[in-house]
Amino acid sequence: MKAKREALVSLFTAMREKKVDEDIIDLLMLINSIRGVYTTSSCSGRIGIIEEPDLGAKPLSRWLIKEHRPITFEEAKESLKNAQRGFIFLKSQPPIFHIVAESIKIGKKLHELGLASGFKYTTFKAVKDRILVEINGTEYLTAPLGKDGRVLVDDVYLKFAVELGNSMLIRAKSRLPRLKENFEKLKEELGEDELFYEVKRKFLT
């Protein structure tokens, strides 16, 4: 799989540059060591405050704060001082994994594995000839806080919304151990991929 080699090189490069979420490195290593599957962009779940100049204009949006762990009320409050233009949202997002499978059969296994691990928004994306499975949770919070630098909520509300976002994040991340167990079982079934260890050795030496 040429595409897997390229994906592994990207992953190890990103790890070396500390660009991979630390709390899912073990899991990403496990998944990529399985024969017939590899990960592309993945996120361990996050909470933050973002400014979006226009609805749906993602490329222009700007994080005022973004963390892969719960944030404090003070951090949220402080970050809002930098708000300038566009809609301000508090967002909490569950872990998400994009996994390419080499066959429809393996894709189906991944799909069932995600659902069985409690990630209820797990789906297939079979665009062109690539089988992509997105393992995704349901804990999405998108709370508007204001617009164009003007915050429309008070401290009581901000505290409430941050606590809610944090609970959703913790809840979503709590499924990661089960996901890992299920990938360990899948590895026993599908076997190890020598390519993974080959690329890993090159990066570790």
Add this chain to the structure above:
Amino acid sequence: MKAKREALVSLFTAMREKKVDEDIIDLLMLINSIRGVYTTSSCSGRIGIIEEPDLGAKPLSRWLIKEHRPITFEEAKESLKNAQRGFIFLKSQPPIFHIVAESIKIGKKLHELGLASGFKYTTFKAVKDRILVEINGTEYLTAPLGKDGRVLVDDVYLKFAVELGNSMLIRAKSRLPRLKENFEKLKEELGEDELFYEVKRKFLT
């Protein structure tokens, strides 16, 4: 397709009971008249205020107001008087269509059709032997408003959040005409399904 016949009977029964969102009836008729595909649960997009007793406890949640058109600030405000227990959210959700395809090949076509019509969260769900395509937009708003009957936002904020939710709903629904055009093209390609007209005739007479 025995499953399609059952799905059509459910759909026409629901229509007779006025349980189908009126603004997508034409589209649902069109999709179901195509050979090799049929719809299951679908929604034309909605906005509302919901109470959720516990995070993720969907079965126990309760709508205080729910409409398939923009709502007014006054309607939102009035509905909040009935809040009692659990987290209160203002939710705006885009149109969503669940479509079963009789083959992977048709499933892929539906998937591409959804994406090409601007529904960026369109995905495959290939559970067991059923190919299910979910045509879904990205315009999701989940704004917490308070908890256990206590509203933590003021009128300025509520007005702002309702307007934002309404804009997202309008924006999401504005893609429906393009979706319809694309299904008309798909019908030319895949052909008419006589089964649809047979079931329809039974219900109209």
